[in-house]
Amino acid sequence: MQESGTITAAILVIGDEILSGRTQDTNTSHIARFLGTIGIDLRECRVVPDVEDEIVAALNALRVRYTYVFTTGGIGPTHDDITADAVAKAFGVGIGYHPEAMALMAARYKKPEDFNDMRKRMARIPDTATLIKNSVSAAPGFQIGNVFVMAGVPMVMKAMLEELSSRLERGAIMHVATVEAHLPEGQIAAALAKIQSGHKTASVGSYPFYREDGPGTQLVVRGRNMAEVEAAACEIEVAVRSEGVEPRRI
């Protein structure tokens, strides 16, 4: 599965609020785009509820399979925030109050009584984990092995992702060329299949859209060999023109 030299990742979103439809997840696409900029291939995402066994099972399935796993959600101060305990269980390690996490958090509260027992829960970190600092609201995330545990609140998650990025091995960048055409994809599908089979190192995707300026298709070429991506994109432009439509690079 894992090509040598390819750095892969999975995302594990933890939270009943995504599964109930209450919250629209946007963390996945943010992390996906970020990983793309540093050459890491996102291969899988899962969303599980705030249920310990589910978190443990999903995390253990993903962490042996991919270079990195990024989790979001479930590290706040309330009773339903059980991610840290679940991660400790998945790794078979203990969990306890982390001195540096306690210090970081204590510094945030002006009155000592505001750093209450529930907030102290956020300083409980699995043994052997290292902290991921949180420039927004102090309570840290953490890294254990190849797993990065982040908050679910998008603003906090973004800050943590930036903070941890220097720890990630980077891969060869994926080059992307996008050709937009006001053509139904079925009209150009045969040409696309031929172009795909002529450029094995690139992947050609076809994504129809329905917009006010009319329906059409975005044709996206992705690959690590820039010359091949560009060659495939040029062939797509030729194929679109041969249908009497002017393509647009976007």
Place this chain on the structure above:
Amino acid sequence: MQESGTITAAILVIGDEILSGRTQDTNTSHIARFLGTIGIDLRECRVVPDVEDEIVAALNALRVRYTYVFTTGGIGPTHDDITADAVAKAFGVGIGYHPEAMALMAARYKKPEDFNDMRKRMARIPDTATLIKNSVSAAPGFQIGNVFVMAGVPMVMKAMLEELSSRLERGAIMHVATVEAHLPEGQIAAALAKIQSGHKTASVGSYPFYREDGPGTQLVVRGRNMAEVEAAACEIEVAVRSEGVEPRRI
């Protein structure tokens, strides 16, 4: 895992475009909310790439575990649309041109030559499957066993979901009460934990927000026993008021 009488579901999103961050998935939250309205519990989501083995493995893991599985994506006319073949493989059945699907699609094209070979790919349906009609763009989805295979384009997916909804067994509706408070969640977390432990049939979730009118927390009670949901929500309102803040039901 599966309580007797509870109807459960998983979503399998198929598509490189979600994993690359190119496309923000919104189908999941739409399906999640829809399932909520008919009393079906969404328990898990997965996103996998356009890779046959990945689709087969994920589908086979999910379909034995949940009452229903809904897939989105990968049923268009292009070479990267491989969902129908992968689903046939997962079920160990053959696949071929479905006469009714061919007829539905042929009726859509004015010129017979427009119903080309690539478009005909969309009429390839696994053996034993039944069609899910597509009022937007003709090419149907299908149901096989407890799996519903839908398009990825949101407008088409929504039409298919509406079309298939009469086939779903309905569960007891989940009641939801939401209390919003301009309080950090850490200030009310201890009270929430107590309220949760007093109402075992309901689940109490806490979701912080950062908005222009100031930060705060949405406290969400969900459960099938309306009286218990309401009782827990009232206790939350009392707890918020005791912190000197006026709660708001939303």
